[in-house]
Amino acid sequence: MKFFIDTADVKEIAAATELGLVDGVTTNPSLVAKSGRDFHDVLKEIISLVDGPISAEVVATDAAAMIKEAEVLAKLDPEKIVIKLPLTEEGLKATKALSQKGFKTNLTLIFSPLQALLAAKAGATYVSPFVGRLDDVGHEGMECVEQIRTIFDNYGYGTEIIVASVRSPQHVLQAGMIGADICTIPYSVMLQLAKHPLTDIGLEKFLADWQKHVAK
Numbered sequence: 425m426k427f428f429i430d431t432a433d434v435k436e437i438a439a440a441t442e443l444g445l446v447d448g449v450t451t452n453p454s455l456v457a458k459s460g461r462d463f464h465d466v467l468k469e470i471i472s473l474v475d476g477p478i479s480a481e482v483v484a485t486d487a488a489a490m491i492k493e494a495e496v497l498a499k500l501d502p503e504k505i506v507i508k509l510p511l512t513e514e515g516l517k518a519t520k521a522l523s524q525k526g527f528k529t530n531l532t533l534i535f536s537p538l539q540a541l542l543a544a545k546a547g548a549t550y551v552s553p554f555v556g557r558l559d560d561v562g563h564e565g566m567e568c569v570e571q572i573r574t575i576f577d578n579y580g581y582g583t584e585i586i587v588a589s590v591r592s593p594q595h596v597l598q599a600g601m602i603g604a605d606i607c608t609i610p611y612s613v614m615l616q617l618a619k620h621p622l623t624d625i626g627l628e629k630f631l632a633d634w635q636k637h638v639a640k
């Protein structure tokens with residue numbers, strides 16, 4: 425399973441890259457706003473740090489304006505930049521047009537398997553089901569991912585599934601068990617993945633035994 429990092433904070437991206445955990449990056453308008461920086465400046469810096477797909481989201485709501493924004497964003501790096509679009513009717517129209525022109529697209533704000541199917545039919549490169557936000561409203565977010573996996577496999581869609589709105593290591597584990605292609609993970613959750621109390625206890629014991637041995 426590929427790991428994307430879900431942030432617009434370049435310090436987090438650099439730190440996770442050092443750990444060898446970054447296959448790509450996803451950003452969204454809220455994450456860019458949180459960074460407090462100019463969108464294009466942040467993207468340029470991420471492009472210089474990461475050798476993989478980088479999702480940059482449009483903020484227009486009609487297809488023609490989405491396409492115009494996409495053309496500007498993609499110019500920053502036509503290979504790496506993936507245009508992130510909301511799963512709306514206008515978003516689907518723009519996705520169809522952009523995929524025909526060879527742009528990579530990531531359909532975001534997906535909350536049902538049928539929305540994901542529509543995205544795949546429009547030619548999306550990626551779909552992003554938001555598991556954490558589904559859990560928040562009492563649904564089982566990972567069930568949506570499971571259903572998308574089944575539908576894409578049934579019909580051989582090449583659209584890749586990015587499990588998004590990840591809140592815990594449990595989400596990452598379930599994504600792997602289901603066979604999602606990618607999990608986009610906040611840096612804080614990435615760090616939690618490496619932690620196990622028995623690793624810490626075991627290391628402490630190894631080092632204590634070693635100290636006793638060398639002191640003899």
Ligand code: E4P
Nearest residue numbers: 430450452552557588589590
């Ligand atoms: C990623 O593509 C999404 O924008 C992100 O995972 C949303 O996460 P949130 O629900 O924690 O805001």
